[in-house]
Amino acid sequence: MRARRALCGAARREWGPLAGAVRGALVERRWRAVAMTLAAVCLTGLLHVVQNQPWGMGPVRVLGAVRAEDPLWLALARTPLSLFVPAPDLPVWGALAQILVVFGTAEICLGRRRTLMIAYLATLxxxxxxxxxVALGPGIPLGLPDSDARIVDTGPSAAVVGLAVYVCFVHRARFTGALVIVAMVAEVAVKDNLAGKEHLVAIAAVLVLCACTGRRDRRRAQESRPGSGTRSGAPPIRS
Incomplete structure (x- = not known):
């Protein structure tokens, strides 16, 4: 019984603030709280339907397919849409569920602009x-074989992983954030492929952003303390 109470208390500390924020926003604003997320789900579903038509794969590849062998400017131009093009070899319901849950939570907790910024940071x-x-080659720990340059690299998974880590950082859900990172490391250990390594790189980029955000917040907290030597809203005292 005591262990159960301790477990429930730990769960409330881990997920309580996050669950409260999501529940409150959904009760107050309903679907409007996740309007961007619903639009992203619809766009991903539409692109899935289109690319599975005999006439649709070509246009979707032209607009949203990213490969390492493509010119950099072309890859950057396709990256925004590539986030919502589900990988053709994976079930689309997985991509839709990831966007709905993780993007929706991030949209509520971070706001639409910051959610998109972090999603594209991780994807980029x-x-x-x-x-x-690919330029480094397979003989180096972070290197990739030449064949990976021809892999069509689309889907929301890198953005989802990055957003999950950042939301956990903001709401102090440290255990959950660590679990996401461990799961991605295990993915690479079990199946050493391009997607898994990209997930780790996306996490690394978001962790750098978390460190910068934490440093900025600490500096602001120090500046706002009384006697910190910084200016407040009152005019300076002249002698």
Missing amino acids: AGTLYARIG
């Missing part, structure tokens, strides 16, 4: 890593 980090890894 993975895209750039693929090019660097």
